[in-house]
Amino acid sequence: MRLIFGVMVLIAATGLSACAKKGLRELDARRNSPDEFLVLPSKPLEAPTSYASLPEPTPGGTNLTDRNPNAEAVAALGGRLAPADGVPSSDAALVTAASRHGVAPDIRPELAEADAKLRKRGAFLANIKLFRIDRYAEVYERQSLEPGKVAGAYRKAGIPVPSAPPTGN
Numbered sequence: 143m144r145l146i147f148g149v150m151v152l153i154a155a156t157g158l159s160a161c162a163k164k165g166l167r168e169l170d171a172r173r174n175s176p177d178e179f180l181v182l183p184s185k186p187l188e189a190p191t192s193y194a195s196l197p198e199p200t201p202g203g204t205n206l207t208d209r210n211p212n213a214e215a216v217a218a219l220g221g222r223l224a225p226a227d228g229v230p231s232s233d234a235a236l237v238t239a240a241s242r243h244g245v246a247p248d249i250r251p252e253l254a255e256a257d258a259k260l261r262k263r264g265a266f267l268a269n270i271k272l273f274r275i276d277r278y279a280e281v282y283e284r285q286s287l288e289p290g291k292v293a294g295a296y297r298k299a300g301i302p303v304p305s306a307p308p309t310g311n
Contacts, residue, residue, distance in 0.1 A: 182209050 185207040213223055229237050261281055296303045
């Protein structure tokens with residue numbers, strides 16, 4: 143009787159575990175599916191006022207229906223696009239202040255390499271999964287901040303800190 147009960151509990155646990163939602167926080171890069179964030183929907187097609195005035199097509203160029211996500215994000219946030227030659231003159235002082243200690247030209251590959259090392263070090267025994275855990279939170283746990291403690295430390299140092307919502311404890 144115990145064996146039958148054990149098998150029934152095992153089947154029920156397996157069935158319930160199949161109902162779990164995986165979510166987007168799984169850091170396993172070994173999946174063989176396309177990246178859904180690389181696909182951009184195009185703008186709706188419009189008929190031109192004059193077909194004779196259309197420019198010659200350029201291979202590898204852009205179309206009128208192609209989206210520019212960076213420009214759309216800047217416009218949605220109320221900003222202005224930077225001119226093609228660099229930083230707008232209204233932002234020159236900000237860029238100068240931000241880069242006063244120098245700018246590392248290879249910061250993106252350097253950060254990508256450091257992040258890969260961190261994820262590899264945090265993935266020790268990550269393939270053994272007895273229970274569902276959040277791999278993202280597990281790997282980046284040491285880099286996360288506790289806002290209440292940080293705000294308290296700043297207040298003790300005499301730095302004005304805006305109010306924050308209660309923690310719910």
